[in-house]
Amino acid sequence: MNVLIEEKTDNxxxxxxxVEGEVDVYTAPQLREKLLPxxxxxxxxxxxxxxxxxIDSTGLGVLIGAYKAQRATAGRLVLKGVNARIYRLLRITGxxxxxxxxxxxxxxxxx
Amino acid sequence: xxxxxLDSIDLTIPAKPDFVGIVRLLVSGIANRMGFSYDDIExxxxxxxEACTNAxxxxxxxxxxxxxxxxxxxxxxxxxxxxxxxxSFDVNEVEQRTGPIGFEPSMNALRERGLGIxxxxxxxxxxxxxxxxxxxxxxxxHLRKNEVxxxxxxxxxxxxx
Numbered sequence: 658m659n660v661l662i663e664e665k666t667d668n669x670x671x672x673x674x675x676v677e678g679e680v681d682v683y684t685a686p687q688l689r690e691k692l693l694p695x696x697x698x699x700x701x702x703x704x705x706x707x708x709x710x711x712i713d714s715t716g717l718g719v720l721i722g723a724y725k726a727q728r729a730t731a732g733r734l735v736l737k738g739v740n741a742r743i744y745r746l747l748r749i750t751g752x753x754x755x756x757x758x759x760x761x762x763x764x765x766x767x768x
Numbered sequence: 769x770x771x772x773x774l775d776s777i778d779l780t781i782p783a784k785p786d787f788v789g790i791v792r793l794l795v796s797g798i799a800n801r802m803g804f805s806y807d808d809i810e811x812x813x814x815x816x817x818e819a820c821t822n823a824x825x826x827x828x829x830x831x832x833x834x835x836x837x838x839x840x841x842x843x844x845x846x847x848x849x850x851x852x853x854x855x856s857f858d859v860n861e862v863e864q865r866t867g868p869i870g871f872e873p874s875m876n877a878l879r880e881r882g883l884g885i886x887x888x889x890x891x892x893x894x895x896x897x898x899x900x901x902x903x904x905x906x907x908x909x910h911l912r913k914n915e916v917x918x919x920x921x922x923x924x925x926x927x928x929x
Contacts, residue, residue: 681792682821683785711792713817714883742810749890750883751868 660684671701677708680716696726707738773840811891818884819850819905827854845910856899
């Protein structure tokens with residue numbers, strides 16, 4: 658019932674944030690604190706969600722905030738490791754048309 | 769819909785972000801016991817979290833209060849009431865502001881909040897929101913027929929056979 662957020666700086670490519678665990682009303686503020694400061698210098702920010710087993714509207718809200726900040730500074734926000742479950746949420750909310758998605762995981766995330 | 773639930777399970781949590789995950793555990797356990805599919809269980813977890821998140825954020829304006837989660841188990845469906853005793857709100861007004869994000873959103877239209885009610889309505893079979901002396905959100909999810917049949921043979925089926 659927790660979240661682990663790790664930051665890795667890729668040389669030229671930008672910054673990758675690895676998120677692991679559950680992103681909800683309790684943990685979303687931690688993600689926001691890590692993510693938003695990186696969205697200020699126009700660098701590409703990758704958010705790797707492959708280890709996320711739960712995300713809801715509070716987490717999507719953080720991603721939307723990061724996307725807006727990136728757009729304001731001409732940077733890119735790219736989601737990676739999006740599983741079928743998360744992709745479904747992105748599709749329902751219309752975010753899949755807005756936020757860039759790379760390497761969608763094809764398996765359905767069943768345990 | 770006047771039938772009585774076969775069983776009821778209640779949980780009361782403080783209206784704090786810390787405890788919404790516990791409600792997810794409860795609901796996922798119950799839904800699993802009833803034989804819901806993996807996807808339906810995930811949908812139930814999400815919907816109940818959204819209801820609790822709204823209560824945490826809006827019900828008590830930072831003060832103390834509780835959220836009551838009341839799960840009613842029927843043979844063909846699960847009904848979950850998420851109840852707070854805080855501030856009511858104008859349900860119609862709030863519902864008008866919810867919905868998916870448009871294809872070409874202006875910066876202002878890209879909301880960071882307000883997706884919760886829309887998600888609940890999309891993922892549940894029925895969502896009733898009553899805003900009077902607190903807020904009651906009633907979420908209903910039906911067991912799909914093939915799922916019920918699928919689980920009749922298994923000892924884990926609900927109700928016990």
